[in-house]
Amino acid sequence: MRITYEEELSLVRGILLAADFPEDDAERIAQVIRHSDFTGVYSHGLSRLTRYMRQIAAGSLNPRPNFRKVLDSGAVMVFDGDNGSGIVSLCRAYDETLERARQFGIAMATGRRSANIGCGSYYGWRAAEDGMLALVCCNTYAFTSPFGGADRLIGTNPIVVGVPAGREYPLVLDMSTTNVAMGKIQAAEREGRAIPADWAKDRDGRPTEDPSRAFSLTPIAGHKGYGLAVMVDVLSTMLSGACFGTDIGLFTRLEKENTGFCLILIDPSRFMPLEAFQAEVDRYVRMMKDSRKAPGVDEIYLPGEIEYRKLKSMRESGLEVSDRLAAELTELAVGLGAAEAGSDLAGLVEKFRA
């Protein structure tokens, strides 16, 4: 079955409201989750809701956090997310950083007691829409090891960069610093497939092709990916007081993440008229796209272009929801009492059950 762009927003918002999230926060989270699904990043879409609810039940995710600014000094700020949703923390920090970047040309916010920030590219698109250049990174539950090591001490530590364009799609890079996410390995395990030797290492730090033995994820590009991940740790945790390494909660035990983020916004209009900057980005995009292609390549894409096109086409076609996910969401909505007759979700849940 399929749901529309509007339906996904209602669905997520309805579930979050029933789970005691304040209205504003439910709306923000719903937008980020929908962006994730509609750009094809299903791992951070609807499929995450059940985990969030389990985290709330375990007391490790706070639906009504006391979000506070704990440091405000010139062009830099620190926020404490009170173990609420990382999406809410980062969205709120974004709003204040945007004002500050307009004031100083560049501004930075870090966050502590944060959690999963959802679909990273969302923040890149949003900055691009606001005419801003954004650099975002965060640490996560620890799924990878230091280079040459065997313990899980470092997260998948994504890096996001967003750049506003004019007529072209904005440039949005959203990449983890590991070759794959844990979800891909779990999928291989479910399907009984071997995994490539550069995806993961076993408990002793040896490369493995057996998904059931996969323990730590392999960083991209060897020591370079490790180096990037270390710097993401530094930027995300040490300026905010967030946790790193063994201090991060354990994913498997649903513990509080206590992770952090770093957001830097740069205002290109301080350097030149925004239109002039955007025209240069457009010129760059055309230069790349119109250049010679390697054999078998039909088109050259810029970072984020594939996801942006997907968003456009999926807003037309709607989102395919698997039977398994539909059943999971129905259970969630019913369990939270969010699907009672007359509620926003009642119709959608009927659709799921049909």
Added chain:
Amino acid sequence: MRITYEEELSLVRGILLAADFPEDDAERIAQVIRHSDFTGVYSHGLSRLTRYMRQIAAGSLNPRPNFRKVLDSGAVMVFDGDNGSGIVSLCRAYDETLERARQFGIAMATGRRSANIGCGSYYGWRAAEDGMLALVCCNTYAFTSPFGGADRLIGTNPIVVGVPAGREYPLVLDMSTTNVAMGKIQAAEREGRAIPADWAKDRDGRPTEDPSRAFSLTPIAGHKGYGLAVMVDVLSTMLSGACFGTDIGLFTRLEKENTGFCLILIDPSRFMPLEAFQAEVDRYVRMMKDSRKAPGVDEIYLPGEIEYRKLKSMRESGLEVSDRLAAELTELAVGLGAAEAGSDLAGLVEKFRA
């Protein structure tokens, strides 16, 4: 033969003074070149001097540039390097950005009409010594293609991050966004060796193991490395008015590079006492180094640690200069009239000739 740490500084400074560089600039460049050699990054050390001199002779490198600040707005600045040494441009921009970061907590400088910035890690070490967090990137002569493309439009676009530590070595990441530098492929060609298939592509964009057919360098981690390189292009050129893509000069024709850089400095002492920040970095370093090792691994290293240790040991042992390089430098010094009797370099050139 070997030269000491002090001798390398005299040698480079002497040659640059003879080539008409102002005293301050000669000193700065000499320090960066020496740092490169003494941390084992020979590609940006003494071996670069001949190329710099050829660039001066070709009129593409200006030894006496009119370095100017062309924009100064809050926490952001733009510098025009007037096609002088990129080392000089970036070092001068660094000094002003340092003051600005102390004022605002974060500050940013971009540069245009710059050129090769030399050993990237130098700026990371220097920031760490100043108690600053540094993010540096620059574009370079175009040696790589967009993902799926065959034209050379993007540089090796290095990323540098520097972080001050306390008792431990500072964390310094200095990585290009390609798997290897062109120099490694040229070395394989000289020695008649094949190259791994992930180092380079031929003129048509196909992977090649023949170094003589290598045309464009392969980015790290596929589309992720390409994405990083695109963002380095954006940050380094579009906020400064530097050239990108087909507008960059051609390496093979010794043309002006007209490339750009981006420098962001963050003052951790705005977030907490510097000592507290450094103590957290130290704790992170120990946590990584003391963790379990993979089979066959003796020690876990942090970014920059190997280079820092090399610097310590090479300051004792001196730098090994090959006969070929000694002959090249002698020719350079003599040609510039820098080795005349009584000059600083006379003794060193005698040593080279012996």
